[in-house]
Amino acid sequence: MADDLEKLRKDYEELxxxxxxxxxxxxELQKRIDDKLAGEIRADDESGIPAPADPFPSQADLDAMRAGTYGNRELKIR
Structure with missing residues (x-):
């Protein structure tokens, strides 16, 4: 059992x-490894909640919003 835990810890660190x-x-380690392999969490996300790569609009989009010229364009993320 201790060997399994050490192997999982090593796998987690590598992944x-x-x-x-x-x-x-x-x-818990196996669950988090499986989630990462399934693409459900980012490497820097400890919560296990899926998140977009960058949820913030680009500077160009912010400028267009402020100027009122944004219209129906699709929001681009950086």
Whole structure:
């Protein structure tokens, strides 16, 4: 069991690029690894909640909104 936990910790670190929380058990580590492999979380997201790469509008979009020329354009994200 301890070997499994160490292997999961190593896999998590390789996959996400950071060390896992020491309080996580094997089941939690496996869940987070599976979520990452499924593309559901970003490497820097600890919450496990899917998030867009960058939810903020570009500077050009902000300028167009302020000038009133934005119209029906689709919002571009950086």
């Amino acid at each position: 996400l690029g950071k060390k896992p929380f020491n309080g996580w058990d094997a089941a």
